Amino acid sequence: MEGQSVAESLSEREMVERLVETEKRIDCIETTLSAVTDEIDGLSLSSRCSKCENAMLIIKDGVLYCPSCGDGHSL
Numbered sequence: 001m002e003g004q005s006v007a008e009s010l011s012e013r014e015m016v017e018r019l020v021e022t023e024k025r026i027d028c029i030e031t032t033l034s035a036v037t038d039e040i041d042g043l044s045l046s047s048r049c050s051k052c053e054n055a056m057l058i059i060k061d062g063v064l065y066c067p068s069c070g071d072g073h074s075l
């Protein structure tokens, strides 16, 4: 990293640390979430909502729906 100022390399390192920390938290949440959904009969998770991308689609009692935007349909 020749020619970089200390401030630039520090902030870059901070960003990488934040990214790593965020990925760890997402892994943690996903693991917990899948364990929680396994505990609930008739409920499972699908892919991320293609409409709003703010949530994963929930499949419950044969109905697929998005908890964020409410988009959904029967399977």
Ligand SMILES: [Zn+2]
Binding pocket: 049, 050, 051, 052, 053, 054, 055, 066, 067, 068, 069, 070, 071
């Ligand atoms: Zn949605």
